[in-house]
Amino acid sequence: MSNRQVYLTLFIVLVISLATISEPVVALENRISLSQQRKDFVAARDALTNGRVETFKRMSRWLESYPLYGYLRYDYLSPRLHRTTDVEIREFILTYADSSISHRLHNKWLFNLARRKRWGTFLEEYNKGENKEKGNVKLYCYSLQARLKLKLSAKARKEIMEEINTLWLQGNSQPKDCDPVFEFWKAQGGMTEEALWKRIRLAMDNKKISLARYLSKSLNSSGRKWVEYWMRMHKRPAAMLGHSAFEKDTSITRNILKHGIKRLARIEIESAITEWQRLKKNHTFNDKEVAELDRHLALTAAYRNHPSASEWLGLLLVEDDVVTPWRIRALLANQNWSEALSRIEALPEIELSTDRWQYWHGRALHEIGVNQTDSTNVAKVKKAEKIFNKISNHRSYYGFLAADRLEKAYNFEIESVAHQEHELSQVVALPTMTRAYELYRLGFTVEARREWQFGLKSMDKRQLQLAAVLASRWGWYDRAILTVAKSEHFSDLDIRFPMAYKKQVVSSARRYRIDPAWVYGVLRQESAFMTDARSSAGALGLMQLMPGTARLTAKLLKLPMRNKYELLEADKNIRLGSGYLKHMLDKHNGHQVLATAAYNAGPHRVKKWIPKHSGMPADLWVETIPFSETRRYIKNVMAFTTIFDKRLDGKHIALSKRMPEIYSKK
Numbered sequence: 001m002s003n004r005q006v007y008l009t010l011f012i013v014l015v016i017s018l019a020t021i022s023e024p025v026v027a028l029e030n031r032i033s034l035s036q037q038r039k040d041f042v043a044a045r046d047a048l049t050n051g052r053v054e055t056f057k058r059m060s061r062w063l064e065s066y067p068l069y070g071y072l073r074y075d076y077l078s079p080r081l082h083r084t085t086d087v088e089i090r091e092f093i094l095t096y097a098d099s100s101i102s103h104r105l106h107n108k109w110l111f112n113l114a115r116r117k118r119w120g121t122f123l124e125e126y127n128k129g130e131n132k133e134k135g136n137v138k139l140y141c142y143s144l145q146a147r148l149k150l151k152l153s154a155k156a157r158k159e160i161m162e163e164i165n166t167l168w169l170q171g172n173s174q175p176k177d178c179d180p181v182f183e184f185w186k187a188q189g190g191m192t193e194e195a196l197w198k199r200i201r202l203a204m205d206n207k208k209i210s211l212a213r214y215l216s217k218s219l220n221s222s223g224r225k226w227v228e229y230w231m232r233m234h235k236r237p238a239a240m241l242g243h244s245a246f247e248k249d250t251s252i253t254r255n256i257l258k259h260g261i262k263r264l265a266r267i268e269i270e271s272a273i274t275e276w277q278r279l280k281k282n283h284t285f286n287d288k289e290v291a292e293l294d295r296h297l298a299l300t301a302a303y304r305n306h307p308s309a310s311e312w313l314g315l316l317l318v319e320d321d322v323v324t325p326w327r328i329r330a331l332l333a334n335q336n337w338s339e340a341l342s343r344i345e346a347l348p349e350i351e352l353s354t355d356r357w358q359y360w361h362g363r364a365l366h367e368i369g370v371n372q373t374d375s376t377n378v379a380k381v382k383k384a385e386k387i388f389n390k391i392s393n394h395r396s397y398y399g400f401l402a403a404d405r406l407e408k409a410y411n412f413e414i415e416s417v418a419h420q421e422h423e424l425s426q427v428v429a430l431p432t433m434t435r436a437y438e439l440y441r442l443g444f445t446v447e448a449r450r451e452w453q454f455g456l457k458s459m460d461k462r463q464l465q466l467a468a469v470l471a472s473r474w475g476w477y478d479r480a481i482l483t484v485a486k487s488e489h490f491s492d493l494d495i496r497f498p499m500a501y502k503k504q505v506v507s508s509a510r511r512y513r514i515d516p517a518w519v520y521g522v523l524r525q526e527s528a529f530m531t532d533a534r535s536s537a538g539a540l541g542l543m544q545l546m547p548g549t550a551r552l553t554a555k556l557l558k559l560p561m562r563n564k565y566e567l568l569e570a571d572k573n574i575r576l577g578s579g580y581l582k583h584m585l586d587k588h589n590g591h592q593v594l595a596t597a598a599y600n601a602g603p604h605r606v607k608k609w610i611p612k613h614s615g616m617p618a619d620l621w622v623e624t625i626p627f628s629e630t631r632r633y634i635k636n637v638m639a640f641t642t643i644f645d646k647r648l649d650g651k652h653i654a655l656s657k658r659m660p661e662i663y664s665k666k
Contacts (some may be wrong), residue, residue, distance in 0.1 A: 002085075003191075003332055005554075007172045013261075019342055022278055023155060024117070035064075035208055036037055036442070036470070037062075037063055037066040037607075039064075040059055040062060040066075040411070041044070041063060041066060041071075041072070041442070043059060044056050044059035044063065044286050045072070045075060046061055047059065048072075048076065051664075052663075055363060060072045060076075060206065067434045067438050068429070068433075068435060068438050068439065070092075070095070070096045070099060070101055071101060071435075071439075071447070072098075072659065073092060074092075074105055077089070077092060078105065078208040080110040081109055082112060082116065084122065086138070089105070089109055092105060092299065092630070093105060093106050093109075093354050098431055098432055098454075098455075098458075099431070099432060099435060099451060099454060100212075100447075100450040100451050100453070100454040103454070104450075104475075106125065106634075107136070107139070107492055109125065110125055110126055110142070110361050111138070111139070113125065113141075114139075114142040114145075114146075114177075115157065119146040119149045120146075120363055122142065122143075122146050122434070123146040123147065123150075124144065126142075126143050126146070126152060126416065127143075130601070131219050132397050135166075135511055137174065137175055137177075137507055138175050138177040138178075139177035140167070141167070141174075141175065141177045141181055141602065142177060144160060144167075144181045145165060145180050145181050147160055148160060148181065148184060148242055160372075160447060161185060161188060161190060163236050164181050164182065164185040164190065165185065165190055166185070167200055168180075168182060168190070168191075168195070168199065169195065169199055169202065170199070170202065171199075171202035171203050171206030171208060171211075172206060172208060172211070173207060173208070173211050174204075191218065192218070193223070195210050196215055196219060196223075197252070197255075197521050198216055199215055200212050200215050200227060200230075201218065201255055203215065204230055204231075204234065204259055205259070207234075208443060209231055209234065210463075212227060212230070212231065212445035212507060213227070213231070215227075216228075226256070229243070229245060229246075229256060230255075230256045230259065233256050233257075233259055233260040233263070233379065234259065234260075234263060236290070236349070237260040237261070237263040237264040237267070238264055238267070238268070240260055241257065241260045241275050241279075242460055243263070243608065244609065247282075249282070249283045249284055254284075254285055254289065257279055257283065257287075258289065258292075258293060258358075258557055261275060261276050261279070261293060261296075261297070262296055262662045263295075265296065265297055265300045265432070266300070269300055269301050269306055270306075272297060273297050273312070276293055276297060277422050286402055287395075289408075289480055289618040290386040291316075291317065291318060292313070294316055295316055295318075295323065297312065298313045298315070298316055298322065298323070299322065300330065301313075302326040302327075302626075303326075303626035304331045305333055305609070305624060305626070307334065309326075309330040309333075310327065310330035310331050310333075310334060310336065310339075313326060313327040314327070317506075318391050323349070323453060324343070324378060327343060328340055328343045328360070329624045330624075331343060331621060332360065332620055332623060332624060333616075333620065333624040335367075337363075337364045337367040337371075337619070338368060338456060339472060340360070341361070341364035341365065341366050341368060344357055344360055344364060345376065355391050355396050355398040356395075356401060357393055358387055358390065358391050358398070359387075359388075359391060359398040359401060359402055360384075360623070361384075361387055362383075362387035362388045362391075362402065362405075363384070363386040363619070365380045365381070365383050365384035365387070365504075366381055366384035366385075366405070367383035369383075369384060377400070377532055385405075385406060388402040388406050389402075389406060389408075392406055392408050392409070392410075392411070393411045393413075394413070395410070395411065395639075395643070395654070396414050396440070396489070396634070396639055397411040397590075397635040397638055397639040399411070400639060400654075401619060401655055401656060401659075403481055404654050404655060405655035405656075408643070410646075410652065412493065412643065412646060413491045414491060414492075414493055414515065415489075415491035415492065416491075416492045416494060417465045417466070417468065417484070417489055417495065419465070419466055419469055419470055423466055424466055424469060424470060426466075427463055427466040427467055427470060428470055430455065432451055432452070432454060432455030432458075433452075433455055433467065433470070435451045436448050436449075436451040436452040436455060439451055440474065441453075441475055441632075445532060446532075447477065448476075452471075452479050452483075455467075456483060456486065460486045460489075461488060464483055464484070464486050465484065465487040465489050467483050468480045468481075468483040468484035468487060468489075470547055471483060472494065472495045472498065473501070477498050477500050477528070478527070478528045478529050478530035478531035478533075480498070481495065481496055481498075481528045481529065484496060485551075491632075493643065495645065496644050497520075497524065497640065497644060497647060498529065499571055499647060499648075500541070501529075501574060503521075504571050504574040505519050505520055505523070505578075506580075508575045508577075508578035509578060511575075511578070512578050512579055512581075512582035513582070514578060514581055514582050514585060515592075515641070515645075516642045516644075516648060517642075517644040517645035517648055517652075518596075518637075518641045519574070519577070519578050519581065520640070520641070520644035520648075521637045521638070521640035521641030521642075521643075521644055522543060522581060522599060523526055523542050523543050523574070523577070524575070524595070524640045524644070525636045525637045525640060526539075526542065526543050526544040526577075526634060527541065527542045527543070527544055529542065529572075530542070531568060531570050533570050534586055535652055539584065540564060540565075540567035540568060541567040541568050541569075541570075541573035542570055542573045542577065543573055543574065543576070543580075544577075544579025545577055546563035546575065547567065549580060550564070550567055550576050550580075553579050553580045553583065554576060556579070556583065557573075557576070559573075559575065559579070561576075578641050580599065581595065581599060584596075584598045584599050584603065586604075588606070591660065591662070592624065592641075592659075593618050593621070593634060593638070593658070593659050593662070594610070594662065595608055596633070596634050596637050596638070597609070597625065597633075600629070600630050600633045600634070601627055601629075601630045605627075606631075609621075609625060609626070610662060610663075610664050611662065611663065611664060612664055614663070615661040615662060615663035616661065616662045617661060617662075618659035618660060618661060618662050619659060621662040622634050622635065622659075638655060638658060638659065641658070642655050642658075
């Protein structure tokens with residue numbers, strides 16, 4: 001075969017490959033140079049990191065045509081802003097305005113200008129359109145400081161004082177960058193005793209005890225004593241509520257007593273209600289305070305599934321979008337179907353039309369209908385079936401449960417994103433998409449996500465759909481899932497529920513004798529297939545395992561685990577996550593719903609939620625779980641499990657079969 005034939009064959013293979021994965025399209029003669037540019041980009045970054053600046057500069061010149069050249073410029077400029085001209089920085093920001101690096105360098109420049117006290121330039125840049133970073137508290141404080149350096153009118157100075165006052169009245173500590181403006185505010189008489197007490201209350205409500213203690217130093221000895229009482233009330237409310245110091249009826253004592261009642265309610269709701277009834281008689285709480293505490297206690301009772309919760313909620317004079325659902329849940333928990341039906345039917349139309357309340361509307365009607373002996377029972381059952389039939393066409397937790405009640409096949413509502421290859425080519429050619437792809441391919445995942453998200457800002461719904469198709473083809477599943485949801489196209493199951501890591505999931509499920517669809521359901525809910533996912537609580541990886549839980553599970557499974565960062569490896573994470581799921585399943589007698597709840601909220605909490613004396617239908621139990629996050633979590637996992645069950649082998653277990661009655665372990 002001649003060289004010409006060899007190159008022609010390679011060209012055909014490359015074109016087919018491009019059509020398959022929709023990479024940014026480049027001419028054949030540039031393919032080899034693109035591959036080399038990728039290597040040189042990584043090498044140039046390494047050179048800069050290791051202090052070989054001249055090598056970096058030389059390699060950068062070779063990469064001016066490479067899509068990620070701007071990232072090399074960013075890497076070089078970021079630590080050198082103090083000796084870079086304003087003209088050069090502004091030129092960079094303008095040149096890469098369609099990239100996340102423009103925004104990031106602009107932010108770094110703002111901090112640099114503030115540190116160098118170049119207030120005029122800082123304020124000019126800070127106030128530029130969407131770059132005005134009020135969401136960044138540090139930069140906002142610098143902007144206030146910059147404004148104070150200007151010659152201000154009395155009106156402007158008053159406005160700044162009001163802004164600082166709002167900034168100060170927070171229940172959290174503010175950054176040290178805000179200290180200069182707070183000092184100005186104090187000097188102008190902003191820190192009054194009233195302001196101090198307001199912030200102390202915010203701090204105590206936010207459980208920031210150290211902040212409250214720090215603030216109390218600015219009070220007189222009497223004030224400091226009351227803050228000390230407040231902190232003791234926080235720790236030991238049952239003992240402190242009867243303290244003689246609180247017989248006085250002042251605004252301070254009332255605030256501390258309210259705090260104590262709320263703290264006691266967490267431990268013993270009945271005692272808290274009894275104490276509250278006593279205190280209301282002896283202290284002049286205003287109507288707003290009474291309504292606030294009555295609401296808090298009634299809701300806390302509902303969260304605890306207290307048998308009297310429905311009664312206490314019923315005594316509230318005002319309902320809202322939190323009280324009303326809990327009032328209905330309390331009635332459902334007691335299986336008071338008639339009262340629950342009345343409350344459900346009184347919901348606003350927009351609420352009643354949701355799958356959730358449609359399902360419970362049908363459930364209440366059906367329960368009443370099958371248990372009545374008069375002539376209205378048949379009508380109620382038929383009405384319930386009509387409601388179930390309507391929502392059974394939806395691919396959702398409630399839709400699947402409704403279909404089960406009618407013994408009806410599920411409607412998975414499958415509709416792929418329709419597209420032409422030329423449309424994908426147009427989207428993949430966008431500079432932000434090209435850069436995101438290159439970063440993702442090279443393993444710079446965090447920067448790739450930033451670039452991708454920045455690119456999505458300027459896309460319409462159609463472009464978002466096409467971008468989701470691209471991400472899915474590239475195997476970038478978490479971006480595909482997020483992007484297709486942003487486009488409001490929810491029925492492409494290949495994109496939303498990909499069969500990624502199938503070998504690992506099926507292998508681990510088989511090893512621990514659990515359902516692979518369930519493993520997929522948990523994985524999809526926990527991380528949406530983001531391998532390097534990290535939660536604020538410290539959970540890591542695809543199945544969001546806490547390092548401590550992972551170590552205990554690894555020990556139980558006799559699986560070596562050197563450090564927590566192994567949880568960012570897909571194989572290790574899926575195996576440990578599946579092993580922990582199996583442990584939770586065994587702990588809860590094979591009950592998948594309870595095991596799912598325990599995986600999310602912990603087995604100790606779940607134990608408290610299980611009914612003590614009699615069984616409860618699983619759908620009722622899920623609906624009345626105190627934690628909104630866990631309720632949502634279980635519903636999603638069970639629905640996702642059903643979808644993955646279908647995708648794995650074309651069959652599926654009825655959701656109701658996965659949800660047998662909940663009862664106390666004997």
